[in-house]
Amino acid sequence: MRFRLLGPVEASEQLGALKQRHLLAALLFDGGHPVTFETLIDRLWGDDPPADARGALYGYVARLRRVVKDSTGVTLVRWSGGYTLRVPDGAVDLFRFRELLETARSAGPDERLAALDEALGLWRGEALAGLPGAWAQRTRESLEHSRLAALADWATVALSRGRQAEATERLAAALAQDPLSEPLIAALMRALHSSGRTAEALDLFARSRNRIAEELGAEPGPLVREAHTSVLRDPVAPVRTAAPFLLPPDLPDYTGFAGPAAGAVTELRGSATSPVVVVSGPGGAGKTAFAVHVAHAVRERYPDGLLFLNVGGADPLEPAEALSRLLRMLGVTDADAQGNADLREREARYRAALAGRRVLVVVDDAVGARQIHPFLPGDAGSALLVTSRNRLVTLPATHRVELGTMSVGEARELLTRVIGVGRADADPAQTHRLIRLCARLPLAVRVAGARLAARPHWSVAQLADRLDDERRRLDELAVDDLEVRAGIAVGYRGLSPRAQAAFRALGCLDPPVVTALTLAALLDTTLDEADDLAEEITDARLLDVVGADGQCTRYRMHDLVRLYAGELADGARDTVTGAVAAQLRLVEHLAHQLPVATPRLYHPDGLPEPRDHWTATIARLDLREWFDAEEPALIAAVERAAALDLVAPACGLADALVFASFAARNNFDGWERTHTAASAAARRAGDRLAEAAMECGIGQLRYAQDRFPESRRHFSRAAALFESAGHDRGQAVALNGLGTVGRELGEHAVALPQINRARDMLDRLGDVAGVAHAHYSLGFAHRELGDDEIALGHLGAALDRYRRLGHRRGELVAIRGMGLVHRARGELDEAAELCGAAHVIATGIGDTHLAAYTAQALAKVWIRQGDPERGREPLRVALAATTGRHDGHGTALVTRTIGELHLAAGRVADAAGLLESAAGQWQAIGMRLPRARTLRDLGAARCATGDHETAHRHWAAAAETFHALGVREKDELTSWRAGFGCDCPDSAVRSTRSTLPPASAASSASDHRRAASSPNSLG
Template sequence: MRVRVLGPVELWNDVDRVELRGSKLRTFLASLALAHGRVVSDRTLVEMLWEDAPPATAQAQIQTYASRLRGLLGDDAVVDRHRPGYRLRIERDDLDLTGFERLAAGGRAALAEHRVDAAARALSDALALWRGEALAGVTEALADLERPRLEEARLAVLEDRIEADLALGRHAGLVPELTALVTAHPMRERPRAQLMVALYRCGRHADALAAFHEHRRVLAEELGIDPSAELQELHQAILADRRAFLAPEASVSLRTPAPAPVPARLPPPPADFTGRETALVLARAYLGEAAAPRVCAITGMGGVGKTALALRVAHEVGDAYPDGRIHVDLRGGTRRPLLPGEALAHLLNALGGQDAEQDGEGDLPRDTEALTRLYRDRLAGRRVLIVLDDASGERQVRPLLPGASGCGVLVTGRTRLAALEGAARIPLEPFEPAEAAALLARHAGPCRAAAEPGALALIAERCGFLPLAVRACGARLVGHPHRPLSRLADRLADPHRILDELCVADLDVRAVLALGHRLPRGDLRRSLRLLSLLSAPSFSLWTASVLLDRPLAETQEHVDELVEAHLLEAVPERPDRSRFHPLMRAVARERVLAEETSQLRAAAIQRVNAALTA
């Protein structure tokens, strides 16, 4: 079986095209094929298939698509179920995209070695695999995500092929093609330079100069900038009729090396950082000493202060990393976490200077493995600290780990990142009462804090000692310097308005904790919502099983996954029991009231009451 994505998404056997009915099945196949043998999570598949409006039966439909695809593939390929998603295993040459990438890489290598005949053939063969607009027939979500990078890759290979043809003296036949290309992409400088050279070699000097002036006008009107120094040099060469500069043997790639910068891309640490002495000592030891582990993972629930700690540590150990400090927000808690390839592009942009960005005239490799190799090459011999903030999981982080032993990595995430090999881990809990009170006192001022110590302690307690909630309360105290602390403490006592009180400007506890509810599976989200109906401080696995109306083994799996995601807490002294953080319970309680019917809620509570009285 052969899969085609460089045009309409198609599946072919040895002789015929296999019918793929519906855009959803084509999207499912293309999503797996574009992952190059890696697992595509259920969450990603749901987003690609339905964007922000998945049906209640989304998980069942995905299983159906997997089953249908297995039937179409037969024995020639395998669709594996690997939690948390699916993986397609096919031969590399059975996907047209991998064939395109292989031919393009070979053509570029030949071009770099000045074997222009071989380069022109390989690059032409790569482009011949395209049958129109990539990913035709899939959902808009997948097309919007993947089509731009595929089209960019095609354009870069087209420009390389034109360079090879110019080196072979084929300038006359290239003028119409380059004219169309420049018209379609007026701000790309490389085809503009190639058109200028082709026109010059055809004896059309005035047209070559006009092409430059048109480009300068477009850049000035659209971006307010001038053409690059390289293009201006080419313009001067045409003006001066420098034939040697413009001979077929001369390169028209406009690639010039630039020194690698020393990136300093850390956001500032919080000015009111408080407490966390043990965690600070551990993290400084892990990252500040050459003999210690160089990957440190800070994990915990949303709002617990992972980013604040990571930035404080990164600034404190910065001197141990003289070649740069980089921060990347992986957006693990959002609807669309950063893909590893996107994160690598950010890192390479910071590390590699212009030469990294201009590899293939602005085109970095799009295959994650190739990006990872380039990233690790850039870090070789350098000591750089990488802060990977808000990771969604190990699969997102692994390609971003440096190969260089002198580099350090700080990762923050809501999951425990237990499978991240060789990482030192710092699980972060809410504040100790004294830490929360100290932070509140800094905002309230020493006189107010001393006047109402009981109210200060009560505010901290009603925040569940969660740092983000404490900061939100501190902001309220700053905004109302003449109000007594007891007034805020009383307002926090109302369970129906506590989350409203904990929303101040961009400090929004409800929004941060609600991010954790975007679990990939609908059954997990429902379990979390329903468990919030239990009023006891903690609950047993048996009680959860009765409430959810699920077998014990299945309930155990749900509870374990919710604990792993820091949406529930294990009770240290009672390993058979679990509990909510009080603010997480408040968010879940809002959700259960909004998203579940009163009949379903009543039935769940009635099952528990009946079981307890039986």
């Protein structure tokens, strides 16, 4: 465990309230020596302690003890008069600072300079920052005095080693913060004089003397007077011209991006011109470490100097100031490089300083190309290496490097170098898990490794467990001055206010994929503005482009960026409500562009009307492509709203998506996720209507998945909930769903009353589409029962209503249903005409799924007409379509029909294999009637091979089902068997091609599948 006092008081474990940090500082300051109760109370409260100061102190100590109890080598000990906090050597920055100052006193120049460098590097701002009270202020002033003395000492040694420019810059910055510090005034005068800037040194003396007199009423002390005398006696001090080497040290465990690094090194070593290498990438990708690593690798190529300048941060340097600093590094010390020289003059001086020299300039964290253009070398030999979050596309770079996340192997190698092979290999699965939780971001992996290195008693799994909680993952990915959150925050702060609002809105919904249209809906703006915002957020490296098809660009947030966005939006219920409502409004509007906009079951009140600008936006969309791109974000929106118990937007959007997308596209996963989440929210809220709508939607889903018993249970519950909520249309839809399930299972005696009741209710409500669907279901059921005229009447009624609505899919399904009736009656010419007309409509509207059913119906007519080979190719295409849509019923149906084709063509072995497969598929989805029909066909195939016993067994099983369900085939099996000469075991078996019985109800296999997943919509 490490403790830091030279700045805000911090520990590598999370500290709590301000008093807890105050107590830690009070205990640590004495370097592990006992501290009495009285001293602690004085340090915490000064002259105004609380009435029960000891009791309060005990409470703070108890909480601090919990923080440090698991840290190796850290103990908080109570003795009779107070407490002692013992810590390992090197664990406290203040103690290390004191040790380094002691080392510097007796060291040689280089060792002294290194010790002072390290000591000053421990400071992170004002010591004990934020702690109140007299003791903290006294201590702060004492420590600051030590720091300034160390800085002045460092400057003296740095000047002797030829580091005039660096010493001048650091002293000037420190003096600006403390203009009355005489050690700093004296040191800066000597540094300016040593750099050849004697006039500036004398000017500094005069200004400082006046200020000290005005504010303190005294003359400068001996340090400043001695420095003044030294400058006057030696006005022409020599300037050391050693090549400046100002790179930060290379990381000893640097790992990753070997290929890009090699490319950059080759460019910087081999170019005969003035190479410019731009390294770009998101925060945390390791751009600075990469650039420093590359610069060290080409050090010998640039013997005249390697400069490093950070131009970014919270207050980015203007180009003129940045050039001034580079000029000082290069030893250009006259007033033109400072003072009032304009940008062009400084640029000219900079290029002149590089002329004839080989210098590598590393410019870190550039915010834009404008900031970098003045640094381009004008003469061959020198080079520029730039890092930036932005791609700096207007900068004339000779080589570009794009950094992102590491590969798994690179991340593992980095982690291993930090924590050691033994710990990384102890549990490879947990090591891989830790890397995954760090999302392979170099900074996150390094932070995780540093935390493990600081806690040798932790296993990799322990840290992985802590990171597993998304709410605290960014808190865990912080150690010392390395913090993943801070790197992401820099990008966010650089966004415009409108883009920041867009980023927070995305954080509310946490969509896996983002498009400009997602943002347009969330912000209620135009698609053009949303495009601009998405690109701005992408330029800030807070979104990554994951795909583009010319019309729609898809973006994704890196996992750790996603967590940061969620933090900014955490708990924003109103924002989530508005965001989901915006998406629901958009889906509603898009649904009205569908061929038939079916009224939904659940429509929350107060939904705003679509804005005028959506008309132009939607006119540019291909709805199918839009749903391909947007569905992940819409599903995430439902889940996010449901998690916050925002029932109305969650259930409203889930319900809308069924009709707008899920049912037509067989998106079972999205359907399942949205309805499961929204249904749970509705139950928690006791919202019966919302729950009924979700139950009905799940019933439709189970129906589409051929899970009929589950579908029936959900429809039954939905019907009861709708009835209790007084929602007649919902109840009618649920009843229609129950009837549809019954009809699929061949249970027509149960299905018909439910469908009739649903039709009557829908008719009273004026729901023309719902009545059409009910008529279709009635026609389906009556056809199965052999009531052909009644069936044609209902199918005609359905067709009439579909045509009035302009519902092309409903129209083709009704026409196909009428064709199946004629096929069952042996009227094959009429059947071919109707099934062909349905197939033309299906292919014309581009519905490959419905086209599979119309192709199957038409192929079966051709089989009955004695031309089976004509159906081979259409059936192959149909099978691909049904399997691609995960349509178990359709796949079984087409498989069986291909088997019938082979049977009619005399390929008995092929037929038997396919029919066996189809029979198994029907059994798997619990559909007795089509399985019985398949067994009847399979019996014919077995009969043709002479296996009469198996044939009669299949026929007996089929007959049992036909009679149990009361369907038309119950009276026709005898004639079917006779047609194959299998009434007697010793009968001669004639050719199946010549003996296939005439078309009949049995041979037609009244096998229409519903044309869409939803009994409420034929899609």
